Every structure is written in C-alpha cells, then in structure tokens.
Amino acid sequence: MTIETGNRIPNTAINVLKDGIQAIDTSEFFAGRKVVMFAVPGAFTPTCSAKHLPGFIRHAEEFTAKGYALACLSVNDAFVMGAWAKSQETPDSIAMLADGNGAFTKALGLELDATPFGMGLRAKRFALAADNGIVTHLFVEAPGEFSVSSAEHVLSAL
Secondary structure, rough: OOOOOEEEOOOOOOEOOOOEEEEHHHHHOOOOOOOEEEOOOOOOOOOHHHHHHHHHOOOOHHHHHHHHEEEEEEEHHHHHHHHHHHHHOOOOEEEEEEOOOOOHHHHOOOOOOOHHOOOOEEEEEEEEEEEEEEOOOOEEEEOOEEEOOHHHHHHHHH
C-alpha cells in the first residue's frame, strides 16, 4: 500500500555515511521537525544528476527559510550516496539517505521494478513533506516524468 498524505512515515532503518556507515531509524530522523525528502531512482543516473538533486542544492536555502530540512533518498548503498554527494558538491544540509536493500522504499509503497533496465528494485521518483513524521504533501512522478517532485514544484506547494 502506498503512503498517503496524513499517514505516519514507517519506521525502518536507513544508512548515512558519516565517519563510516551509520544506521538511523526513520522515526528518529523525521521526529520533531519538518522534512522534505525527495527520492531518485539512482545516484549518478542522468535525470537524477542533471536535474533532481541539483535543483534541491540550488534551492536548499529557500527550504531552510521555510523551516524544512532536506533529505535525498535512493536505493543505493551509503558509499555510493557519499560519492554522489561529493561529486555533486551537495551541502551537508541535505541528508543523503541510503536505502540499500529498499526496505524503507517498500515500506512507503513507492518501489519501482527496474529489472528490465538491469537496475533491480529502485525508488520511484517522488518527493514528500512531513511534519513530525506525518506526511503533509506527496508528489509521485508518472513513469519517465520529472516535474512534480522538482525542488521548484515542491517549494511552490509548501
């Protein structure tokens, strides 16, 4: 079942790369604050690297001014997410969340079967806003699209 506006973010473990791999619980990550999390099908992939992440980097200060923390999610390992963040000059203010086995993505109901493209399980391209772990906005892209999960669109909706 796909998560919806008004639902609580499911609690699973995700990883970040900070002095090695650190597992964090999603319930703790989203607790007590407002977060915009955007998900990409894969680090280093064309649209993700040319448009999706760069848009959030460009507008990071605007999200902060509205009181939101930022997080980028991908079904990649923490080392890949760390290397991608470095290659994109991603500020530390954007948490790079690694969902290596796709457990969090599956719990959200937003997984994408990309096996026909040799990529296995991935996350659909989406963005969501949550306040203290409750989803307030959800933007899921149609296959092959990039519009409603862009930084610009999400900012305009907040």
